[in-house]
Amino acid sequence: MPIGISDDHAELAATVRKWAESHGAIDAVRAAETDPRSLADWGPRAAEMGLTAIALPEAVGGGGGTLLDQAVALEAAAYALVPGALLSTVVAGLVHDDADVRAGIASGEVTVGLAAAGALRADGQRASGEVAAVLDAPIATHVSMPLDTDEGSATVLVPTDRLEIQPGPSIDLSRTVGRVTVADLSLDEATVSTSDARRLFLTLAAAEASGIARWCLDTAVEYAKVREQFGQRIGAFQAVKHLCAEMLETSESVTAAAWDAAVAHDDDPEQAGFAVEVAATVCFDGAVEVAKTCIQVLGGIGFTFEHDAHLYLRRATALRALVGDPGTYAAALARRAATGVRRTGRIDFGGQDEEYREHARREAGHIAELPADRRRAALAETGLLAPHWPAPYGLGAGPVQQLVIDQELAAAGVERPDLVIGAWAAPTILEHGSEEQRERFLAPTLRGEVTWCQLFSEPGAGSDLASLRTRAERVDGGWRLTGQKVWTSVAERADWGICLARTDPDAKPHAGITYFVVDMSSPGIDIRPLRELTGDALFNEVFLDGVFVPDELVVGEVHGGWRLARTTLANERVAMAGSRLGDSVELAVSLLDEPRLGPSAPEKIGRAIALAQVVKLLGTRSTLRSIAGQGPGAESSVAKLVGVRSRQDSAELAMELLGDEILTGSDRAARAADLFLRNRCLSIAGGTTQILRNVAGERILGLPRG
Known part of the structure; x- marks a missing residue:
């Protein structure tokens, strides 16, 4: 799903992409290989379309929109690989509060090159210096560059006729780069701004990274759906399916982080800084990785100059180089989090509340x-x-x-x-049970008068419910259940269990299964604790030996249990994530100032913070989509996969940071060890990560079954 959630944003993105395609953006990029100056035409062209001034004030010819509006447009432009000085001009227009400059940007008369690194040096009212790599300087009318003064940092906008610009080679064929030399500039003749140009640049560059990642994902998936090898489409191969699913995880993470950076723009500086540092940590590495994987899925055709994939890899690589090492932003994020800053989500209900x-x-x-x-x-x-x-x-x-x-x-x-297993049992009874079953079970479940367990998994089937062997035989007044269940939480204290058993052994695997409610005090039930690798016994084996279940405790139709097992209410529960980052991440943050930590520790902690925040953002975006009355997007499915990685990796990081303290038995060592061991189940429970990637590949990306 793209950055924009609303219908208006979807329409804006579609319009930008259609415009770029109709004007031959990709052809222009290819032509620029031999004539980079030809890209100069795309600045005025983008202004004519209104792309450079979406977030500028209406008084100067702008659209009066939000930074999120602008980010949506830049994401779409990057998806179509719109060339030229679009990103740099947009950033400069927002940084430099000069009516004439902004009016020129809106009209297309002013285009701007942007220095993301390096700085001029001010000496009184004069400035001089050299900046090695200025984006789009050779084709722009102005250049915006950092300026170091005695009072602090600023940004200076200078007409290019006052500068010496030496064009240089660029890995990104869609943009030019030049070395800029300033011999002696009077600051009275320049536009100087003290606004946070870096933060704006990172925010809008992250939107571009999202567009790049999304094009690469779509391109790889479409190719995997049609390319045939060894007699079948390659998207049916699990290895390719997993590559595409991993691209989905990364691209959704990039998009969520870029979205939040734009949303946070008007928040207080600490909140905005946190969001931007998450985006800088996640988005640029992510775009490069997805671009590389796209070429891997494409295979030989992806390695040709004729295919467009390398153009996107070039753009992603150059963008990452412009913003600088993501690790530095991760370290800054860790230091910010250590002061207690956490991203607090807010909801604009638009009066609906x-x-x-x-x-x-x-x-x-x-x-x-x-x-x-x-x-x-x-x-x-x-x-x-x-x-x-x-x-x-x-x-x-x-x-x-x-x-x-x-x-x-x-x-x-x-x-x-928390209703625990009752949160699974009760909705099924509510939707498919009889009126007597609803009256008997639902209110007591809500009041906490009954406790539930789930008797689904079996030793030979795991989460493959179609392979279950527990059988139910018809007897007078009901059924007798015989079999073995495993991984059953709280069975030792549950009052009732929801159980799937095979009522027709001759039916197809997904048919002939019935959904029962089992009284856990019934004769014939033997519950044996299963000790986990943590040393605790939270799970159980449950043996059923001719356990009688009366007809009135069959939920739904006999042989119809498969459909019930997959039931969720159409009106699902939604919630907003809190500000806490999770136990392991919070533990890692608390260790930041430990004197024994190596120099790489802040970056590692920052990356863990960023990933945990992305998981929350995926949930938030899914919730906002529900508020907007839209169907579910990919975020909720991806959040499970990314969340597992976040929790397992951060638990391992906490162990690493503690070093040999984990052998001492200290309170925090015991806590870290428990989290590390306990979280190993996350990539197994509820479907292994590998199976979930198959599901994501098939149900979200539409790849063929193997």
């Missing part, structure tokens, strides 16, 4: 006044415990109302209890 706010606040306040032991029952009775469930158990709340309730409960200090 008003009809729910007062009622939610009033109910939350009443519950907060109750003794702690009466709050759960009150949450259940008011429908606030599971507001997305239909009445009388919930409120039938849509995404906006759910989020408002979350906010008001949090503001009142009321914590909503």
